[in-house]
Structures are given as C-alpha cells and as structure tokens.
Amino acid sequence: MTARNIYEQQSANKRKTVIVMALFAVFFGFLGWGFDVYFFRFGQGGLPFPVATIVALCFGGWSAWWSLQNGASTVLASSGAIPIDDSDPKYQVLRDVTDEMSIASGLPKPHLYVIPDPDPNAFATGKDPDHACVAVTEGLLEKLNREELQGVIAHEMSHVRNYDIRMMTVVAALVGAVMLLSEVGLRSGGFGFGRKRDSSSRGSGGALMFVLWLIAIILAPLLAQILAMAVSRQREYLADASGAELTRNPNALASALQKIDAAVEPTKSIKKGTAHMCIADPLGKNVNNKEGFFAEIFGTHPPIGKRIMLLHSMAYR
Amino acid sequence: MGPFLFLVVFVVIIFVWVIAQYNKLVTLRNQVANGWKQIDVQLKRRHDLIPNLVNTVRGYMEFEQETLEKVIKARNAAVTATGVADAAAKEGELTGALSRLFALSENYPTLKANENVQQLQEELTSTENKISFARQFYNDIATKFNIAQQVFPGNIIAGMFKFQASELFEVKEPAEREVPTVNLSLKK
Numbered sequence: 077m078t079a080r081n082i083y084e085q086q087s088a089n090k091r092k093t094v095i096v097m098a099l100f101a102v103f104f105g106f107l108g109w110g111f112d113v114y115f116f117r118f119g120q121g122g123l124p125f126p127v128a129t130i131v132a133l134c135f136g137g138w139s140a141w142w143s144l145q146n147g148a149s150t151v152l153a154s155s156g157a158i159p160i161d162d163s164d165p166k167y168q169v170l171r172d173v174t175d176e177m178s179i180a181s182g183l184p185k186p187h188l189y190v191i192p193d194p195d196p197n198a199f200a201t202g203k204d205p206d207h208a209c210v211a212v213t214e215g216l217l218e219k220l221n222r223e224e225l226q227g228v229i230a231h232e233m234s235h236v237r238n239y240d241i242r243m244m245t246v247v248a249a250l251v252g253a254v255m256l257l258s259e260v261g262l263r264s265g266g267f268g269f270g271r272k273r274d275s276s277s278r279g280s281g282g283a284l285m286f287v288l289w290l291i292a293i294i295l296a297p298l299l300a301q302i303l304a305m306a307v308s309r310q311r312e313y314l315a316d317a318s319g320a321e322l323t324r325n326p327n328a329l330a331s332a333l334q335k336i337d338a339a340v341e342p343t344k345s346i347k348k349g350t351a352h353m354c355i356a357d358p359l360g361k362n363v364n365n366k367e368g369f370f371a372e373i374f375g376t377h378p379p380i381g382k383r384i385m386l387l388h389s390m391a392y393r
Numbered sequence: 394m395g396p397f398l399f400l401v402v403f404v405v406i407i408f409v410w411v412i413a414q415y416n417k418l419v420t421l422r423n424q425v426a427n428g429w430k431q432i433d434v435q436l437k438r439r440h441d442l443i444p445n446l447v448n449t450v451r452g453y454m455e456f457e458q459e460t461l462e463k464v465i466k467a468r469n470a471a472v473t474a475t476g477v478a479d480a481a482a483k484e485g486e487l488t489g490a491l492s493r494l495f496a497l498s499e500n501y502p503t504l505k506a507n508e509n510v511q512q513l514q515e516e517l518t519s520t521e522n523k524i525s526f527a528r529q530f531y532n533d534i535a536t537k538f539n540i541a542q543q544v545f546p547g548n549i550i551a552g553m554f555k556f557q558a559s560e561l562f563e564v565k566e567p568a569e570r571e572v573p574t575v576n577l578s579l580k581k
Contacts, residue, residue: 165512169515172515173519173522179527180530181530182428182530182534226522324529
C-alpha cells in the first residue's frame with residue numbers, strides 16, 4: 077500500500093461524510109414535509125409555507141454542525157474519559173507509543189484520555205487530525221504489553237489519519253437526532269389522526285404517501301443505526317491494515333485484539349451511542365463474533381476472529 | 394476570433410496545470426526535508442540520553458567498564474559526525490555498542506530492578522523506536538516525492554525545474570541491521 081492510497085482514502089472518506097450528511101438531510105426534509113402536508117395542510121389552504129420542513133432541515137443541519145464542533149467532547153464526557161496527567165510516570169509508556177505513532181504517521185500528537193474502566197477498549201474522536209483525541213481504558217493499559225499497546229494506538233491513529241473520526245462523530249450525532257425527531261413525529265402523529273378524519277379532500281394517492289411517511293418515521297431509528305454500523309464495520313478492517321502499516325508489526329495488534337476479545341465483560345463506561353467508535357464492540361454483543369446475514373447488518377464491528385486472521389496473513393506475506 | 398479564443402483557453406489551462414504540478418512537487422520536497430529533520434531530532438535525543446544511562450548503570454556493571462567506554466566513545470563520535478554518510482556510519486556503530494550493553498545488562502538482576510534504570514530503559518526504547526519510525530516516515534515520503542518526479546507527466550515538470558530525487562535511508566552497516574533489544578525487565 078503506497079502513501080497515495082491513504083490520501084485517496086481520506087478524500088473518499090470526506091466525500092462519504094458529505095453523502096451521509098446529505099442522506100440524513102433528505103431524510104429530515106422528508107419527515108418535516110410529511111408534517112407540513114398532513115398536519116399543517118401545506119398547499120391545501122393551510123399554512124402558506126412548509127414550516128415543519130424548514131424546522132426539520134434546520135434541526136438536522138444544526139445537529140451536524142454542532143456534532144462537528146462539539147461531538148468529540150460530548151463523546152469523551154459521556155464515557156467518563158479523563159485527560160492524562162503529562163507528568164504521571166504511570167502513563168509514560170502510553171505517551172511514548174503515541175509519540176512514536178505520531179512520528180510514524182506524520183500526524184500531530186493526539187490528546188490522550190484515560191477511561192477508568194477495567195475492560196480493555198479504546199476509541200478515537202475529533203473533527204480532524206489537528207483536534208484528535210484518543211481514549212483508552214485503564215484495563216487496556218493493564219492487560220496489554222508495550223508492543224500490543226503500540227498496535228492499538230496505531231489502529232486509532234489510522235482512524236485519525238483516514239478522517240474516520242470525523243465521519244463517526246457526525247454519524248453518531250445524526251443517528252441521535254433522527255431518533256429524537258422520529259419520536260417527536262410518532263407522538264404528534266396520534267394527535268394528527270384526529271384531525272385527519274375531518275378532512276375529506278385527501279385522495280387515495282395522498283393516503284398511500286401518508287402510510288409510507290408513517291413507515292419511514294417508525295423505521296427511521298433502525299435504518300439510521302444500520303447505516304452507522306455499515307459505515308463502522310468497513311472502517312475497522314482498513315484501520316487494522318493501515319495500523320499494521322505504521323508499526324510494521326501486525327502480530328502485535330492481532331494479539332492485542334485477542335486479549336481484548338478474551339476480556340468478556342462489557343465496557344460499562346462506554347455508552348451504546350459510541351459503540352461503533354471503539355476498537356472492539358464494548359457491549360460484548362455476540363453478534364459481532366458471528367459471520368452471516370445478521371452479523372453483516374447488526375454488528376458494529378467485523379468478527380474479531382476474521383480481523384486477527386487477516387492481520388496474521390499480513391505478517392506472513 | 395474562434396480559433397484564437399480556443400488557443401488562449403488552452404494555454405491558460407496548461408499554465409494552471411503546470412503551476413499545480415510544480416506546487417505539488419515543492420510541497421513534497423518540503424515534507425521530505427521535514428522528515429529528515431525529524432530523524433535528526435530523535436538522534437539528538439538519543440545522544441542526550443546516553444550519558445545519563447551510562448552513569449546510572451556504571452555502579453551496577455563494574456566489570457563491564459570496557460563496554461561502557463565503547464558506548465561513550467561511539468556516542469561522542471556520533472555527535473561530531475559531519476555529512477549524511479558519516480552520520481549514518483557512526484550512528485550505526487552507536488546502535489551496535491548500545492545493543493551489546495543491553496545484552497550484557499541481562500546478567501545483572503539488581504540493575505533490572507532499579508526504578509531509575511527502568512525509566513531510562515523505557516525512554517531509550519521509545520527513542521530507538523522513534524528513530525526507526527522517523528526513518529520509515531522519511532523513506533515513505535521520499536519515495537512518494539521520487540515517484541511524483543518520475544511518473545509521466547510529472548517528469549516533464551520535474552525536469553523543467555530541475556527537481557532532484559531524494560536519497561532513501563538505507564541500512565549499510567551490518568551492525569545497524571541488528572535491532573537492539575532494550576529489555577532489562579523480562580516482565581510480561
């Protein structure tokens with residue numbers, strides 16, 4: 077893999093972030109448009125302009141913008157991450173391997189955080205490499221040796237370098253926004269049905285659109301999550317590979333993954349909304365370790381066995 | 394007027410393209426220079442750490458005075474090295490001397506237990522790693538620079554403005570091929 081592929085990867089990721097955001101925007105618009113047509117009777121003698129569409133689009137746009145600016149600190153705060161003390165000898169090795177990886181990748185040093193949790197896990201967040209944060213759990217520092225820790229940090233630095241962190245942070249915030257909006261839609265939907273009976277002007281085409289809209293609102297949170305998971309799974313293989321490219325030591329990352337996998341307890345500090353950002357699924361879900369249709373749709377991470385196998389095959393090439 | 398306008402547009406496009414290619418090459422050349430500086434920074438850090446290390450272990454390793462002297466001598470030679478080839482050779486000797494010292498230190502259990510030594514060991518391990526990662530990064534970026542100069546049509550621009558291929562960092566001394574194992578602890 078040459079360095080040029082990484083730049084292509086970066087621009088592909090920036091492009092995908094924009095596409096994902098546009099998809100969400102269309103979706104927000106669709107949700108709002110339904111409100112306008114069916115509840116505010118826009119275009120049928122009701123309100124003169126589509127208020128709900130505008131509100132939903134503004135809300136979506138604001139969520140995306142806000143998540144770019146504050147997503148990282150929100151994620152860090154929600155998982156109880158604490159910035160590390162720069163003079164504490166306990167974190168000397170963590171600081172050193174991070175410096176090494178920032179030299180190997182040619183990126184600025186990320187801000188380091190520690191999560192007081194005995195289960196080994198790690199994630200990276202931030203809007204770009206200049207504002208990147210890497211958080212690791214106390215358990216990770218305890219269980220891994222120097223080389224394995226280096227492998228994990230290399231994996232996280234690859235997420236930083238590939239602009240995965242920006243995409244993941246934005247996706248996390250937008251999934252939350254969709255959930256909120258669809259909740260609001262469903263609640264006011266009950267109120268809307270009463271008014272619907274009064275109107276006799278709606279044709280059968282309108283009714284079909286209404287049903288479609290209702291289905292969209294009900295399925296929205298699920299679809300948004302499936303999208304987030306699909307995005308996340310792809311990124312993990314790539315971060316494993318480019319992490320190995322940084323350390324030139326894929327076996328160390330493989331054995332780190334093995335140790336992370338062996339610790340069966342879920343990482344309690346890490347909330348469901350940030351699960352897709354971690355190096356391994358913090359929820360300890362079984363679905364991630366299986367292959368097949370369900371794992372392909374509902375796992376946030378590819379099967380760890382497959383990742384380890386791929387890393388070993390890199391080592392023996 | 395038609396063909397004339399077409400010609401003007403064509404010339405402008407070519408001109409903009411040449412500027413873009415030239416700027417790309419200049420950016421890469423600066424990244425290569427910066428990569429080289431990064432190696433220097435790490436080498437200097439190693440030179441600064443060594444006297445500290447030698448002083449700390451001296452008390453424990455009375456019988457290895459000769460090895461310690463060799464490390465000091467190699468270090469001083471490396472500090473005063475001039476030019477790329479000279480520096481590479483002398484840094485290689487220093488790496489060799491250090492790896493002998495670390496191999497010998499395996500025989501001194503009290504040394505391994507010393508907290509000061511453990512901290513120094515971590516610092517040296519990290520510095521050795523940083524040197525090799527800085528070289529790795531330099532080689533990656535220099536390769537990219539060289540490829541950009543050699544592929545068509547980049548080679549036209551590179552030739553026009555007399556860009557020169559960067560030298561890759563190669564391991565020439567056999568001693569330098571040996572990675573020093575900085576492991577005094579045997580823990581884990």
